[in-house]
Amino acid sequence: MIPQDDAPPAQPLPPSSAAPTPAPAPVPPAAAHTLRTTHLESAVEQLADGLLRERRSDRRWRVFFRIVWLAVALAVLYALFVQRVQHAAPTGPHTALVEVRGEIAADTEASAENINAALKSAFEDVNAKAVVLRINSPGGSPVQAGMVYDEIRRLKAKHGKKVYAVVEEICASGAYYIAVGADEVYVDKASIVGSIGVLMDGFGFTGLMDKLGVERRLITAGENKGMLDPFSPLPERQRALAQAMIDQIHQQFIAVVKEGRGNRLKETPDTFSGLFWNGEESIKLGLADHTGSLDYVAREVVKAEEVIDYTPKENVAERLAKRFGAAMGEGAVKALRSLGSIR
Structure with missing residues (x-):
């Protein structure tokens, strides 16, 4: 037997893996307060940084829009300056040009206000040897046309300058009313020349309303107020009342044509019937005098080859005004005016 005292000492057993994990030490209240404060400060810094970035972005956009509006203002001033320079350009003998283009009406470029202003400037310029009306218009308001005709007669008598009408594609109705001046x-x-007549147009929806079962409730004071x-x-x-009214305006138109054309007019049963003719035939009928363009008249008739345009031109400011709302109701107004319009 081996003596017990000679046996090796006993080895300690390894700790068991299933031993429980000790609980974390509790955080002291002061440390917890510091942690919350740190988180709050971090959130405040992030918020402040975001607000700062947003304000910087807003400031950049404000600067951008200010630059844009400044550019628009400069463009408007430049356009106005250029327009003044163009009107101040004539310094020597020249032929003054006034355009009559498109519909003749109060709210168009061919309004009596615009045309008469151009005529006045042209007649008053001592270097303008004569005035040429270049016409390309189907006509329009007899009131506006009559105002232009009267102004032509007045300015001719006052300044003693000749006025020539040069027709391009069309000179009909109210446009011819102006041309005979x-x-x-x-x-x-x-x-195309002529169309010496007057019309009043519109639509009648009574039959359609009857089919749809729609009743028109119109209350007027005055038996003809809803005419x-x-x-x-x-x-x-x-x-009959409407017919009498446009017949009277037609007679006014005829009187103006006879006054303007005088003995040159070769009247036929169709002259004042509303018919229109080509340029060649219009000369035969005495509605026009000769064939010729603007350049021809300036060079061969007026003897002042340089042509200066006195017609008012729409500038940048006016275009911007129309774009941003000045003409917002234009369509509705034109629709209302078209009911029973006379031309």
């Missing part, structure tokens, strides 16, 4: 009318052989209402029947008496 000139001393001579020049056309292209294929121009030409498109949603009401047109009584024969009101039709």
